[in-house]
Amino acid sequence: MDDNNNKPPVDKSGPEADLGSKEQEIYQQRLDKAAKWRDSGFNPYGNGYRPQHTAAEIVAKHADQSAEELEKAATAPYDVAGRIVAMRSFGKAAFIKLRDRTGEIQAHMKKDALGDAAYEVFKQCDVGDFLAVTGPIFRTKTNELSLSATKFTPLTKSLRPMPEKWHGLTDVEIRYRQRYLDLVSNPDVKQVFLRRNKLVRFIRNFLDTRDFIEVETPMMHPLVSGAAARPFRTHHNALDIDLYMRIAPELYLKRLVVGGFERVYEVNRNFRNEGVSTRHNPEFTMLEFYQAYATYEDLMDLTEQMISEAAVAVTGDSKVKYGEHVLDFGKGWKRISMVEAIREAVSGLSDKDMADPDRLRHELLKTSHAEAERRAVETMNHGELVGALFEHHVESTLIHPTFVTHFPTSMSPLARRNDANPEVTDRFELYAAGREIANAFSELNDPLDQKGRFLAQLDAKQRGQQETMDYDEDYIRALEHGMPPTAGEGIGIDRLAMLFTDAQSIRDVILFPLLKPLAK
């Protein structure tokens, strides 16, 4: 525990200080109700109750039975526990809705079935409390499956009021800051995260069945490596060394390929100290995988198969609605080189033009109006100009899944050069909905070439570029020992989850997105 983590002691005697006056009143009322539970022998924070059934299994078991059939069958009592999410009371009877991890089930609480004393205890229950209910199943006059409670056990008292039942919780700030309330209040939100879980499980299974081994590599790095991004810094006290939170696991995973793990993957967090937006969270989840004896072209096939199958597994269809569009993840994705893609989008650029930095600079300045941007364009090399033109004119137009290949070598310091044209690399990025989803290449395993590329990165840093990689001596040493021909790929899990859940903001697929702390 850090010693600089001194929090004021919490006052345990009454309502919390952040409550409004109305909320304090409710808080006190519920403390009083909890005391009444206690007086009746129920600990409002007791432990050890083990419900024997779930809402979903009860509903599934009796979904097809009519009211008469259920009455005749007279089922043995069920026993479920959950949060009370709705209550409609009639004085001497009430309907409550209990929610557990599997779903919801209604219970009919009747004074004559429970007894006077027990019904008094039930009256001290509120929406939000946790309760266990025992009783046989029946159908109400409106045909809803319900438990006819013969017994109940108060389990946990909720002291704060739930959000409004009809509109739910819509204030996005509260939704992100207090995700637990969002999850309780908005059932769709839970579905989003269940889908995300399904996606990650599908991917793990897909790779596991293809002989990939899942590993965990360091998230605290002594060097900045594996991507072009600004890192977070941190400090280890006992060793008295500065470290960086990782921006990518790439070089560690390739060290493992050197060591004989021919197929490895890692699904974990990367941290980048950059702007926050609807598509960027400072910490985000990345899948990276490496396969020896494969090329970037093999990975295009693998990626197409993995993501098209994932779409069906997660959403039920290879055609996925996303905002205004319906994305078609069915196989046969377009493959186009970066230069071709630019020439398709910008008319009047000949082969010769594409090779001429001044011509490209001129083209780029047509759409770059901000002063800082124009200055940046002036110092770009040929590869950077090609990349910038692509981002300006092509990226946002790639709606259906599209592989863009052959990125300029200068913007791909870890990728293998193309044999026919060393100015470009054996690399592709996958785009969908106008965004980058995946990035892959045949890995550069020539240690001398890699040395030169690292040196070029140092050079770029000298020129003032902020997002550069450090020279990683040990990585070069690893390559000098020999890395088999390998291809590797990174897939942004959050962004893929966005596509499969129709989420317009990355914060909607991250349980606890980074927000500024509120001032006291």
Add this chain to the structure above:
RNA sequence: GGGAGCGUAGCUCAAUUGGCAGAGCAAUGGACUCUUAAUCCAUAGGUUGUGGGUUCGAUUCCCUCCGCUCUCACCA
């Protein structure tokens, strides 16, 4: 970091030109043993994000700060 917008009861939202801050849900008390946003009667609940200014008077107009949303830049 730049630009635009937003912030009113626990929640969802009103408040005319600057003129007594309101409703529904939730809560409390009462009636009600088949409800589905249950219904009916009554009660209570507010430092209008913060601090300042203009004004006889500010939720409303102006400024500061805090937070959120969108967007641009950086990036994936």
